[in-house]
Amino acid sequence: MFQKLKDHIARFVEIDEKDYAEVLEYFTIINVSKKQNLLTEGKICKSNYFVSKGCLRMFFINDKGIEQTIQFALENWWLADYTSFSSQQPSGFYIQAVEKCEIITLDFSRQEELLQRFPQMERYFRLIHQRAHSAFQFRIKFLYDLSREELYNDFSRSFPEFVQRIPQYLLASYLGFTPEYLSEIRNKRIS
Amino acid sequence: MFQKLKDHIARFVEIDEKDYAEVLEYFTIINVSKKQNLLTEGKICKSNYFVSKGCLRMFFINDKGIEQTIQFALENWWLADYTSFSSQQPSGFYIQAVEKCEIITLDFSRQEELLQRFPQMERYFRLIHQRAHSAFQFRIKFLYDLSREELYNDFSRSFPEFVQRIPQYLLASYLGFTPEYLSEIRNKRIS
Numbered sequence: 001m002f003q004k005l006k007d008h009i010a011r012f013v014e015i016d017e018k019d020y021a022e023v024l025e026y027f028t029i030i031n032v033s034k035k036q037n038l039l040t041e042g043k044i045c046k047s048n049y050f051v052s053k054g055c056l057r058m059f060f061i062n063d064k065g066i067e068q069t070i071q072f073a074l075e076n077w078w079l080a081d082y083t084s085f086s087s088q089q090p091s092g093f094y095i096q097a098v099e100k101c102e103i104i105t106l107d108f109s110r111q112e113e114l115l116q117r118f119p120q121m122e123r124y125f126r127l128i129h130q131r132a133h134s135a136f137q138f139r140i141k142f143l144y145d146l147s148r149e150e151l152y153n154d155f156s157r158s159f160p161e162f163v164q165r166i167p168q169y170l171l172a173s174y175l176g177f178t179p180e181y182l183s184e185i186r187n188k189r190i191s
Numbered sequence: 192m193f194q195k196l197k198d199h200i201a202r203f204v205e206i207d208e209k210d211y212a213e214v215l216e217y218f219t220i221i222n223v224s225k226k227q228n229l230l231t232e233g234k235i236c237k238s239n240y241f242v243s244k245g246c247l248r249m250f251f252i253n254d255k256g257i258e259q260t261i262q263f264a265l266e267n268w269w270l271a272d273y274t275s276f277s278s279q280q281p282s283g284f285y286i287q288a289v290e291k292c293e294i295i296t297l298d299f300s301r302q303e304e305l306l307q308r309f310p311q312m313e314r315y316f317r318l319i320h321q322r323a324h325s326a327f328q329f330r331i332k333f334l335y336d337l338s339r340e341e342l343y344n345d346f347s348r349s350f351p352e353f354v355q356r357i358p359q360y361l362l363a364s365y366l367g368f369t370p371e372y373l374s375e376i377r378n379k380r381i382s
Contacts (some may be wrong), residue, residue: 058328062336070331082325092332115314122313123306129320134273136327137249140261141283143334144367145253176335 001029004052005104008076012127013120023121026114028105032097039095045084047105051075054101057170058093069173072098074162078128098166148177152185192220195243196295199267203318204311214312217305219296223288230286236275238296242266245292248361249284260364263289265353269319289357339368343376 002024009015015023029052032038039045041061049056051073058071058079070093073079084091085108097103106114115122142151152175156163163171172182193215200206206214220243223229230236232252240247242264249262249270261284264270275282276299288294297305306313337345343366347354354362363373 060332060336068332068335070328070335082321082328086321086325093328119310119313122310122317126313126317126320129317129324130273130277133320133323133327134277136324136331137261137273137284139331140327141251141259144259144261145251 002027002052002104004076005050008050009121009124013124015118015120019118023114023118026106026110028107030103030105032101032103034097034100036097037094038097038103039081039084039091039093041092041094042090044088045081045091045093045095046088046109047107048078048080048085048111049073049095050078050104050106052102052104054103055098055166056095056101056103057098057174058095059173060093067094067173069170072162072166072174078132098170143176148175148181149185149188151175152182153189193218193243193295195267196241199241200312200315204315206309206311210309214305214309217297217301219298221294221296223292223294225288225291227288228285229288229294230272230275230282230284232283232285233281235279236272236282236284236286237279237300238298239269239271239276239302240264240286241269241295241297243293243295245294246289246357247286247292247294248289248365249286250364251284258285258364260361263353263357263365269323289361334367339366339372340376340379342366343373344380 005027006020006024009023027050032054038047038049038056039058053075056073056079057069058073058081059067059069062068071079079095081091081093081095083089084093088108115125142154146154155175168182168186169179172179175182196218197211197215200214218241223245229238229240229247230249244266246266247264247270248260249264249272250258250260253259262270270286272282272284272286274280275284279299306316333342333345346366359373360370363370366373
């Protein structure tokens with residue numbers, strides 16, 4: 001059940017085979033239905049979420065009542081509101097399952113014990129956050145550099161399966177434009 | 192000379208006083224003149240930079256030849272192109288001193304040895320990247336949620352000293368608008 005997480009950890013750090021059982025005890029598997037919320041605005045983000053199967057998204061609700069998606073997490077990605085998670089203060093975000101998901105959670109209260117006991121896991125999470133840091137640097141670059149149409153085309157080239165898999169209104173929200181504008185671009189590409 | 196970095200590390204992790212001399216041996220202090228580049232496009236980002244005094248910025252040059260700032264680092268912040276740094280492949284970015292700076296560098300080649308020898312430093316960098324991860328989540332939220340004027344007003348409220356200190360054309364570039372538009376907003380606030 002924890003195979004995906006175990007394989008992922010093994011890509012970044014070395015942990016003795018005999019230690020894995022103990023490492024994995026700190027994690028919990030949960031099954032989440034489509035559109036189920038793992039976090040809602042005003043609540044504390046108590047866990048860090050690893051997507052073993054499915055897709056999560058993080059969004060906020062703006063003044064007009066519109067859900068604005070800021071991040072997706074597919075298989076092998078971690079997601080949390082790290083401000084709320086690290087401070088254990090209420091969040092301004094929602095985390096929701098885009099599809100039926102299998103999620104592996106690491107609770108804030110247990111994380112500290114895990115990291116104390118297995119310092120390799122500090123390295124693992126350092127590398128995870130460093131990779132996210134790189135990804136955000138590029139995301140800001142693209143947001144500033146590309147027109148909305150280029151943004152969509154670049155995204156489609158980089159993540160073709162993702163673009164097929166995700167509902168178009170969520171993809172539009174993530175890229176910062178309306179679903180109508182997105183179908184306009186898509187029609188242009190097809191014609 | 193390393194006091195700022197030592198104080199910063201001590202805010203996040205515990206290192207025995209007797210170990211500090213050895214930890215700090217992995218770092219180098221450099222003095223950088225205003226507008227000097229620490230990284231240029233096409234080169235490998237060989238170091239991670241801690242701002243002990245002054246201010247750095249990371250930017251790219253777009254198709255129109257315009258410098259687009261994507262990140263600033265003031266005192267006590269780390270900055271690198273983490274894609275280039277972690278892969279040791281050529282960068283698409285520039286890192287430049289906004290002011291005369293004192294920078295503490297950690298070379299990629301030495302980092303691994305430091306982290307092996309002092310696993311607390313894995314924790315330190317995990318927390319640094321986790322904090323950056325939080326900051327980027329909020330930055331994306333603000334970029335999507337706020338009008339350009341609100342973005343400037345919010346930024347001025349949150350970082351008043353920074354807004355005073357940074358040349359206005361750089362601030363405009365960071366916020367994604369023209370210097371002319373920035374002075375328009377500023378004049379509106381004053382009148």
